[in-house]
Amino acid sequence: MLSTILSGDMPRSRILAALLIAILICLAFAPFIFPGVRSVDTAARICIFIVLVASYDLMLGYGGIVSFAHTMFFGLGAYGVALACTHMGRGFDALLVGSIGGAALAAVLAFLIGLFSLRVRAIFFAMITLAVASAVAVLVSQMSGITGGEDGLNYKIPRELTPAFKFADEKIMGVRMNGKLLNYYLIFTCSLLLFLFMLRVVHSPFGRVLLAIRENDFRAESIGYRVVHYRVAATCMSAAVAALAGALYAIWLRYVGPDTSLSMEVMIDILLMVVIGGMGTMYGAVIGATLFVLAQNYLQGLMGAASEAVEGLPILPELLSADRWLLWLGVxxxxxxxxxxxxxxxxxREGKKT
Structure with a gap:
């Protein structure tokens, strides 16, 4: 049963299995295990970035396609929800239309980019995606009448997903039974389903062909596979899932702006998560996103506490200063x-083999 749910991709390492189970339990019960606004917000971001990183791993780890446009697809999904909620009101229909519209637009744009660019060498394709993503970011910033420009957009989501909605008066384990809790579990459930979908894709015949193309595209083409078609399909699928992750991010934040969804910083974060977790594994997205988001949210505070603990000693307080958290994140x-x-x-997994 478990093997079927995971599409046959078992962890193949006791330590990895323990880590994945621990992360799943912590995310599934985060509002109850880690009560507090910041901790629940961190858990929601981990869920969303797991999907975003997994979608990028489909391109990079399985297809061997280097792209710098993934935040553009992420942003299209986020702005799709924001614009739909702004013009259609705060109903669930707006969320659905915005999510599907953003994913469809991202897939079409990925198709156009891939169709005209994937025939060139990898470095040139990467540069093309970087140029397109930069152009879209500038366009969004300048179209302030529609997108809010640099200030972004604030909008209302259905009341059932906000703290104002209460479906029970009593607290359970100290947690308020309100719309914010429902919002979190909407994010968690959708993220889990999207991740399982990505697992299914990479372990399907389509995914195995992608791996063959990544290892040797000339050999794959010589035995009859249309390499460009498979790469374009992978790019479109990856873009659509990234847009859905962006839609979830917009539903959670209730704010969308160029800095939160279209910046190059987000793209660099995605690359770091993929590399840290492990390319071409999917489970690497879970480990990488969890570690990176936790470091982003808590490393600065931990360093501040460490700096105070060693106060009076030479050099150490300066090295451990909270202002240098990015330095230590790089280390x-x-x-x-x-x-x-x-x-x-x-x-x-290598350790398991040995």
Whole structure:
């Protein structure tokens, strides 16, 4: 049963299996295990970024396609929901139309980019996607009448998904039974289903052909596979899932702006998560996104506490200052790449083989 749900992709490592189960339990019961606005917000972001990173891994890890336009697809889904809620009101129909519309637009744009660009060498395709993504980001910033420009858009989502809606008066384990809880479980459920869908895709015949193309595209083409068609299909599917992740992000935040969904910083974060977790594994998206989002949210606070603990000692308080958290995040990334060149998931699975 479990093997069927996971499309036959078992962890193949006891440590990895334990980590995945722990992450699943923590995310499934996050509002009850870690009560508090910040912790629940962190859990929701982890869910969304797992889907976003998994969709990028379909392109990079399985298809060997290097793209810098993934935040553009992510942003299309987010702005789709924002615009739909702004013009259609705060109903669930607006969320559905915005999500589907954003995903469809992302797939069409990915199709056009892929059709005209995937025939060139990988580095040129990467540069083309970077140029298109930059152009879209500038366009969104300048169309302030529609997109809100640099200020972004604030909008209302259905009342049933906001703290104002209460479906029970009593608290359960100290947690209020309100729309914010429903909103979190909407994010969690959709993220889980999308991740399982991605697992199914990469372990289907389509996914196996992608792996063959990644390993040797000339050989794959010589035995009859249309390499460009498969790469375009993978790009479109990856873009659509990324847009759906963006739609979930917009539903959770109730705000969309260029900095939250279209910036190059988000693209760099996605790349780091893929590398840390392990390319071409899917489970790497779970591990990478969880570790990175936790570091983003809590490393600065931990460093501040450590700096206070060693106050009075030479040099250490300055090195551990909370203002230098990005420096230490970079150090942690370098160490992870050095000790886990195939990512954490790849290293754990290699350890199982030995």
């Amino acid at each position: 942690l990334f370098i160490l992870s790449v050095y000790f886990f060149p195939t990512g954490i998931v790849g290293r754990l």
